[in-house]
Amino acid sequence: MDNKKDGGNEPGKAVFRVSGMTCAACSSRIEKRLNMVEGVHKAAVNLAVEKATVEYDVNRVSPEKLIEVIRDTGYDVVLDRVELRLKGMTCAACAARLEKALNRLDGVVKAAVNFAMGNATVEYNASQVTVRDMIKAVQRAGYDAEEKTREDEDIEKKERERELRQLRGLFIMSAILSFPLVAAMVFHLIGSPIEILHNPWVQMSLATPVQFVVGYRFYKGAYHALKGGGANMDVLVSIGTTAAYLYSVYNGFFAGDVMNLYFEASAVVITLIMLGKYLEAVAKGKTSEAIKKLMGLRAKTARVVRDGREEDIPVEEVVIGDIVVVRPGEKVPVDGEIKEGRSAVDESMLTGESIPVEKNPGDTVIGATINKTGSFKFRATKVGRDTVLSQIVRMVEEAQGSKAPVQKLADKISGVFVPVVMVIALISLLLWWLVAKDLNAGIINAVAVLVIACPCALGLATPTSVMVGTGKGAENGILIKGGEYLQRAHEIDALILDKTGTITKGKPELTDVISTGSLSEEEVLRFAAITERGSEHPLGEAIVKGARERGIELSEASEFEAVPGHGVVAVIEGKRILLGNRRLMQKEGVSLGDAEQVLSRLETEGKTAMLMAMEGSLAGVLAVADTVKENSKKAVEELKSMGIDIYMITGDNKTTAEAIARQVGIDNVLAEVLPEHKAEEVMKLIKAGKVTGMVGDGINDAPALAAADVGFAIGTGTDVAMEAADITLIGGDLMGIVLAVRLSRATMRNIKQNLFWAFAYNSVGIPFAALGFLSPVIAGAAMAFSSVSVVSNALRLKRVKLR
Numbered sequence: 168m169d170n171k172k173d174g175g176n177e178p179g180k181a182v183f184r185v186s187g188m189t190c191a192a193c194s195s196r197i198e199k200r201l202n203m204v205e206g207v208h209k210a211a212v213n214l215a216v217e218k219a220t221v222e223y224d225v226n227r228v229s230p231e232k233l234i235e236v237i238r239d240t241g242y243d244v245v246l247d248r249v250e251l252r253l254k255g256m257t258c259a260a261c262a263a264r265l266e267k268a269l270n271r272l273d274g275v276v277k278a279a280v281n282f283a284m285g286n287a288t289v290e291y292n293a294s295q296v297t298v299r300d301m302i303k304a305v306q307r308a309g310y311d312a313e314e315k316t317r318e319d320e321d322i323e324k325k326e327r328e329r330e331l332r333q334l335r336g337l338f339i340m341s342a343i344l345s346f347p348l349v350a351a352m353v354f355h356l357i358g359s360p361i362e363i364l365h366n367p368w369v370q371m372s373l374a375t376p377v378q379f380v381v382g383y384r385f386y387k388g389a390y391h392a393l394k395g396g397g398a399n400m401d402v403l404v405s406i407g408t409t410a411a412y413l414y415s416v417y418n419g420f421f422a423g424d425v426m427n428l429y430f431e432a433s434a435v436v437i438t439l440i441m442l443g444k445y446l447e448a449v450a451k452g453k454t455s456e457a458i459k460k461l462m463g464l465r466a467k468t469a470r471v472v473r474d475g476r477e478e479d480i481p482v483e484e485v486v487i488g489d490i491v492v493v494r495p496g497e498k499v500p501v502d503g504e505i506k507e508g509r510s511a512v513d514e515s516m517l518t519g520e521s522i523p524v525e526k527n528p529g530d531t532v533i534g535a536t537i538n539k540t541g542s543f544k545f546r547a548t549k550v551g552r553d554t555v556l557s558q559i560v561r562m563v564e565e566a567q568g569s570k571a572p573v574q575k576l577a578d579k580i581s582g583v584f585v586p587v588v589m590v591i592a593l594i595s596l597l598l599w600w601l602v603a604k605d606l607n608a609g610i611i612n613a614v615a616v617l618v619i620a621c622p623c624a625l626g627l628a629t630p631t632s633v634m635v636g637t638g639k640g641a642e643n644g645i646l647i648k649g650g651e652y653l654q655r656a657h658e659i660d661a662l663i664l665d666k667t668g669t670i671t672k673g674k675p676e677l678t679d680v681i682s683t684g685s686l687s688e689e690e691v692l693r694f695a696a697i698t699e700r701g702s703e704h705p706l707g708e709a710i711v712k713g714a715r716e717r718g719i720e721l722s723e724a725s726e727f728e729a730v731p732g733h734g735v736v737a738v739i740e741g742k743r744i745l746l747g748n749r750r751l752m753q754k755e756g757v758s759l760g761d762a763e764q765v766l767s768r769l770e771t772e773g774k775t776a777m778l779m780a781m782e783g784s785l786a787g788v789l790a791v792a793d794t795v796k797e798n799s800k801k802a803v804e805e806l807k808s809m810g811i812d813i814y815m816i817t818g819d820n821k822t823t824a825e826a827i828a829r830q831v832g833i834d835n836v837l838a839e840v841l842p843e844h845k846a847e848e849v850m851k852l853i854k855a856g857k858v859t860g861m862v863g864d865g866i867n868d869a870p871a872l873a874a875a876d877v878g879f880a881i882g883t884g885t886d887v888a889m890e891a892a893d894i895t896l897i898g899g900d901l902m903g904i905v906l907a908v909r910l911s912r913a914t915m916r917n918i919k920q921n922l923f924w925a926f927a928y929n930s931v932g933i934p935f936a937a938l939g940f941l942s943p944v945i946a947g948a949a950m951a952f953s954s955v956s957v958v959s960n961a962l963r964l965k966r967v968k969l970r
Contacts, residue, residue: 178208179225180273181233182294185217187242200240204228218294230276246276249298250568251287253280255310257388258400259581259626264392267582268308272296281568282623283451283630283958286315288568309395327452334445341381341438344373348431367419367428374430378412382437398585400622404440406589407617408433411943414610427607429614429943436618436947443951447623450958451631456965458567461560461641464516464535469500472544489547493538501534501550508543512536517555517644517897555897562646562895566637567630571650573918574629577925581622588620588933595937608939615936619946624928624953628921631961636914643969644897645907652893654918655877656911659811661857662904663837663849663871664803666817666824668864669881669901670831671793675705677713678774679790683762684781691787693719695779698737698746700724706775707735709791730754734777745780752778757785773826793827800831802901807832809908812857816840816848816871845871862904879904906969913967921957928953 188194194214201210201219206227212219221233234244256262262282269278269287274295280287289301298314305312351364363369379386385408388401411433418424468479472490482500485491490506493499499512511523514536523539526532532545534554551557570578592613599609633650640647647653667673680688680695696714699707700721714721726738733754734747745755749766752759757780759766765788769776774790803813814835817824824838837848845861849871852859861868861875872878872892880892881899896903932949935941941949 177225179223181221181223181230182292183219183221183234183237184245184292184294185212185219185237185242186245188212188214188217190214193242197237197240197242200236201233204233204236207233234276246290247293249289249291249301250315250564251289251298251301251305251312252315253285253287253305253310253312255388255391256280256282256285257384257623258282259577259622260397260399260585261310261388261392262626263578263582264395264397264399265305265308265310266578268304268395269301272300272304275301279568279570281570281630282626283634284568286568287312288565307395308397309391309393327448331445331448331452334441334448337381337384338438338441338445341377341434341441344377345431345434345438348373348434352431365425365428367415367425370428370430371416371419374412374415374434377434377437378408381441382408385437385440398589400585400620402585403588403617403620404436407592407614407943408436410610410617411436411614429611432611432614432943435944436614439944439947439951440618443955446952446955447627447958450955450962451627453962456638458560458563458638461556461563464498464556466498466500466535470494483551485547485550487547487550490544491547492542492544493532494542495538495540497538499532499534499536499538499545501547502554503532503545503547503549505530505532505543505545508541510541510543511539513539517559559641559646559897562648563637563641566647566649566653567634569633569649569651571629571633571654571918573654573915573922574650577625577628577922581625584620584622584625588616591933591937592616599939611943612937612939614943615941615946616933618943619932619936619941619950620929621925621932621950621953624925624957625922627954627957627961628925629918631958632914632918632921632964635961635964636910636917639964639967639969640907640910643903643906643910645903645910646895646897647907648893648895652877653911653914655858656860656894656908657915658858659860659877659908661812661814661852662806662860662862663814663816663845663852663875664833664901665845665861665863665868665871666815666819666827667793668899669862670799670815670827670833671795673793673864675709675775675791676794677709677789678792678794679769679776679788680713681765681788681790682786683760683765683788684784684786686781686786688787689717689719691779692717692789693721694739694742694744694781694786695746695777695789697721697724697739698727698735698744698779706777706791710777710789742781743783746777748777752780752785755780755783757783759785762788770822771826773823773830795827795830796899796901798900798902802905803831803833805902805905806908809905811908814848814852816845818842842868843870846874849874860904862901879907909969910967913964913969917961917964921960924960925953925957 185197191214194212197219198210198212201207201221206224208222210219210221237244253265259282262280265287266278266280269275269289274292276290276292278287278289302312347364348370351361354361385401385404389405392399392402411429415428415430418427466482469482469485470477470479470492471485472492477492485501491500491503505526505528507528510526512526512532513523514533516535517533535556595616596609596613599612600606633653636653637647664670680692682688682691692714696711696719699710724737724739728736730736730751733751737744745751762785766776769790774792776788776790778785779787779789806813812835813833814837815828815833816837818840819838821838824836828836840848845868849859849861859875860877860879861871862879862881863872872880877894878892880895894907936946
């Protein structure tokens with residue numbers, strides 16, 4: 168798949184595995200749509216092998232576009248995904264070149280290299296390219312790579328620790344050898360030179376180990392970069408420090424000019440850069456702490472019942488269907504459903520909510536949460552890679568490896584940055600030498616230009632903030648699929664909330680019991696609950712549940728008959744009971760009297776009212792409603808205060824919908840909208856110029872979630888369809904949306920600060936160095952700390968208060 172090659176009319180060929188085709192009509196529809204795409208020469212879809220073969224012009228259409236067309240037609244493209252661990256990258260220019268090399272491979276649909284994490288995420292077509300091909304492409308570019316696996320976590324940790332030890336050791340060695348050279352310069356400047364320190368042999372013996380032992384990593388990196396046909400930070404540092412070193416050798420031993428030795432410049436620059444690299448490595452390690460924390464949540468063992476005995480086994484050995492025992496204070500090892508016992512479970516590590524959740528038989532428990540009070544037994548339903556925690560870890564890892572659109576400009580600049588800087592350094596040298604007639608100044612200022620230029624700050628500005636932001640989100644129960652959605656969420660100015668299960672609890676509850684005759688309210692509820700006892704209708708279940716919560720004992724009805732569209736008729740304790748709507752009462756000749764006003768009031772409040780009659784006379788009115796979640800009103804107020812227009816969408820009638828909307832303070836109501844038409848309502852807002860977010864349960868609302876600029880799936884962590892949305896909220900609370908928007912805005916603010924600093928630093932630093940206002944030592948210090956400052960600023964996001 169020659170998707171990123173340059174040139175004129177360059178032919179490319181792509182073969183995609185297509186899923187979802189059921190007949191020849193499917194394949195011909197995809198084929199027709201592909202052939203209509205500008206830049207496609209020929210498309211053929213084979214139903215039998217489920218493959219689409221496309222010949223196209225690589226300069227007019229990309230594989231991503233072809234995949235988009237297939238998906239828009241209603242089918243899916245099956246792509247493989249691999250994560251590569253990259254070795255040898257030293258700056259953003261390396262990352263840009265590797266990304267280009269991977270994207271050029273036939274069969275690679277999309278490759279993203281993350282300099283901060285030191286890895287590449289590649290989506291590819293396995294029928295055209297292999298992981299081995301990718302590794303070879305990386306090696307041809309002068310670096311190395313290997314496929315990342317789950318077992319790599321310990322290897323990576325050890326490698327990070329080894330790298331930190333090595334950098335610390337090299338910095339200390341470099342600092343000890345450079346100190347006498349700095350002392351010689353300082354004493355010389357204050358007019359008290361130390362003779363022995365000004366001896367060229369002494370200076371060279373101190374500077375040489377720094378230049379060629381400590382600085383070896385820069386020469387090695389520069390060699391590989393140039394061999395691969397590019398240039399990076401190592402090239403700049405190597406040329407700059409070598410120029411200063413060789414010029415000092417020339418002046419000290421051949422020109423006899425011992426007053427113009429610059430050994431301290433090359434040595435101190437290398438020392439400061441090593442310090443910067445060490446601090447940067449320490450800070451970069453902290454950006455991925457969220458994943459380490461999530462990994463640390465996993466239980467190590469599980470107590471299972473096998474052959475009638477309880478035994479402790481490694482959590483990896485738990486299989487679906489195992490009965491697992493959890494005692495107070497223990498971690499729930501895997502996901503499952505409670506079969507026996509009751510408890511309160513602390514789910515704060517996953518949802519961010521500190522209040523323990525009551526758990527009863529039939530309820531779901533999530534692996535890694537902590538059992539607080541009682542003991543219980545549960546049946547394992549999800550184990551290994553399928554548990555909620557594993558999905559979260561996977562999602563956070565993918566998000567941290569992704570790129571935000573705002574990074575594109577930095578990537579483009581990183582790609583041409585080093586050659587441009589080398590040209591500026593050469594111009595500076597020539598102007599000082601030929602115009603100002605000062606070769607010393609020319610060499611030193613050119614060295615300063617080469618040393619101060621820092622593509623690293625540019626390369627780290629966005630990914631470090633995305634890594635910390637997505638990690639912070641995961642800690643608060645907000646799972647963001649990638650940098651793109653993290654960026655988009657801060658621009659949202661219209662938010663559509665699905666009513667059922669999002670604003671409301673999604674489970675009807677008994678709200679009112681009103682007596683209209685001689686029976687007490689408790690008796691009205693008792694007779695109604697007995698009548699509905701055998702019913703499977705949600706409204707009937709709500710009445711029965713309401714009676715049981717009030718401690719009312721329920722007997723059996725001697726006769727029971729459901730009247731479709733009307734209600735139910737039962738005989739209880741010898742009395743004929745009617746329970747249903749107006750139509751049932753009219754049919755049975757029951758007069759409503761003043762109850763009509765009560766019905767109207769209840770319906771205006773968004774409740775569903777039911778009438779109960781006993782022996783032909785109206786006895787009472789019961790109301791059931793899908794009640795609003797505790798924090799819905801507060802969340803709507805907070806979102807409105809952020810300048811976001813809130814819309815509620817529902818299939819309910821206008822009266823009920825407006826009643827619920829009033830309770831939470833929503834002015835814009837989209838009522839009587841069928842599920843299949845929700846996406847159309849989203850598109851209307853987008854066409855009106857709104858950046859639109861859609862909040863739903865992630866399953867029924869999938870088309871609307873996909874149509875929105877940002878789709879939010881809201882659920883309880885297990886039912887939530889993580890695939891359906893761009894941002895998933897593990898808790899069922901609407902305040903999660905508020906936190907997600909706050910996090911997005913804080914992260915984008917942080918990214919903009921980083922990019923401003925990186926651009927400003929280079930824009931100001933390079934001209935100052937070229938004009939002679941900065942010595943190489945000051946330039947080296949500035950360069951070393953520019954990357955550290957960017958990563959440190961990103962780490963400030965960890966302290967942002969979302970709640």
